[in-house]
Amino acid sequence: MARRPSSVRARTTVGATAVVAGALVAAGLAVVLLLRANLAGQADLRAEVAAREVAAQLATGVPYGALDLPDAEDHPVQVVGEDGRVRAVSEDLEAIHGTGSSEVRPGGSGRGRGDDDDRGDDRDDDPGRGEVSDGDPAFTTGGATVDGRTAGYRFAAVEVTTPRDETVTVYAGADLAAARDAVGTVTRAMLAGLPLLLAVVAGVTWLVTRRALRPVEAVRAELAEITASGDLARRVPVPESRDEIAGLAATTNETLAALEESVARQRGFVADASHELRSPIASLRTQLEVAAAHPGLLDVDGLVADVVRLQHLAADLLLLARIDAGDRPPARPVPLGRLVRDELERRAGAGRVAVRASIEGDPRVMGVPGRLSRVVGNLLDNAERHADAAVELSLREEAGTAVLRVADDGPGVPAADRERIFERFVRLDDARSRDEGGAGLGLAIARDLARAHGGSIAVGDAPGGGAVFEVRLPAT
Incomplete structure (x- = not known):
């Protein structure tokens, strides 16, 4: 089994060359076939013209022996009667086949035409006296020998009725040698030029692919150096091609x-x-x-x-x-109102500050109950730790979103620190003075869990002073 090229350049070059080769072969075959058909049509036309010229002479009453026949090498002519006998032939015609008779001398017995009995009622289709058939002639491919030279010809058969009411068929041929030589010359030229053209295509594809892949190699080399050095501050070069x-x-x-x-x-x-x-x-x-x-x-x-x-x-x-690490336990519909009530009941009487709750409805969210409880619990722990005397919790559904707010009446969070407090191990000075054992992870965990559930968490100023934390989760 042949091995496939290992590089992208090699595969691209081989593929492009194969596609072009297939296209060129198909196009070449189409050209040769069209050329052959065109030349064959021209040969039929020349043969028909020659046959009709001879038939026109017969229609005007020119005797067989006085016919002005074309040169036999270009257009061999044979006139055959209905009885199969040859009436006239071109001078120097030595042999012929593919016409109405193989005889090349006037008065011969003829072969292949039969006699009057064979035609039966076909006489009704013959041209009128002194007329040439206006129908499409019949065409055959045969050969003729003139002055010792044998060649292939395309013969046209045209019927004519003389003024003496004798119907004959004029066979005139057109030489096929020129057409065959032209087709052969074109075919040989295509076969000779195909390898050269494919070599050009392969070379151009190889060079263009190398140029196109040069930035990729630069990126690969830089990544290899970054991997070896472990310096993640380095960056790969970006080409200006915008591709x-x-x-x-x-x-x-x-x-x-x-x-x-x-x-x-x-x-x-x-x-x-x-x-x-x-x-x-x-x-x-x-x-x-x-x-x-x-x-x-x-x-x-x-x-x-x-x-x-x-x-x-x-x-x-x-x-x-x-x-x-991306740990995502299976999610299921969670009634958030019931979850909040359960968390408040669990904490009843254990907190430093009482929690006033306002739960409107029971919005359902997709999530993990234990982790959602952790979000509520961490926000309540943070509020109780910083509150002076009151903590308020509210839950409602707004425009398809479950909104949970936890507010305290403590010192609040400065605007400059409202994003920083969600970072891990971050504790403000006031928090340090109040916190006994806190590690600064509660709010970070709450935000990460809210985001893992497709929601968000933000902090602002409570209406009565202090801080209010707002969690928004998509409701189902």
Whole structure:
């Protein structure tokens, strides 16, 4: 089994050459066939003209022996009667076939025509006295020998009735040698030029493809160097052609930029996670070392608090890792009103500040109940942490969108920080003073989960002062 060319240039060159070869062969065959048909038509026309000229002489009463016949090499003529006998033939005609008789001498017995009995009632179709048949002549292909030279001819048969009421058929031929030579010459010229033309097509395709793929090679080489060096800040060259390759290079640079941002984010995430994990672990170690040296000073409640804080932090980090990895549990219709009520009942009496709820209707959204509950819970935790005396929650459906708002009467969020607070491990100074053990992941998790459900989350100023967080999810 033949191996396919391995490079795009080779495959393109072979494919283009094969397509052009097929097109040229088809076009060449069409030209040869059309040329042959055209030349055959011209031969038929010449034969018919010659036959009608002789028939016209007979119609005017010219005797057979006095006929002015054309040169036998160009137009061999044979006049055959209804009885099959030859009445007149061209001078120097030595042999003939493909006509009404094979005889080449007047008065011969003839062959292939039969006698008057064979014609039967066909006499009714004969031309009138002194007339030439105006119908289409019959054409045959045969041959003739003139002065020792044998050639192929196209014969036209034209009937004529003499003034003596004798109906004869005039056979006149047209030489086919010129037509066959022309067809052969054209065919040989095409066969000789085809390899040269295909070589030109292959060479041009090879050069054009190399020029077209040069930017691709530059992109590949730069990507290989980026992979080897690990420097994601580098970018591949974008050609100025503004074609598909330029689009590929631009998209590659966008991918590299996104990858660089993702890697930087992951590195920052790992660094921040390490920093956040260091504090509870160091606290646990310190307390355990003190307890080992002085058992009476063991602070069990502090150890439990640190372990719980460490457990929550690990759970948050695991959830973020799953979100970043594209973990998408199967979604199903979730009645958001019931989910919010269940979350409020679970938290009843446990929060620092009471939550006033206003739930209008029960909009349904496609999602994962546990993760939607996490969004509501994180927003309520954040509101209770910053509220002075009140937290308000409202849920309603607006134009096919479920809108959840959680407001507090705390200090609010400065406009410059309203996007930054959704970043991971970000805590404002005021939050640090109030937060006891918070890692700055709650709002980041809420935003990532909202986006994973096709929604959004934003923060603004509450009507009564403080901050209001608004979550919008597409309702079903």
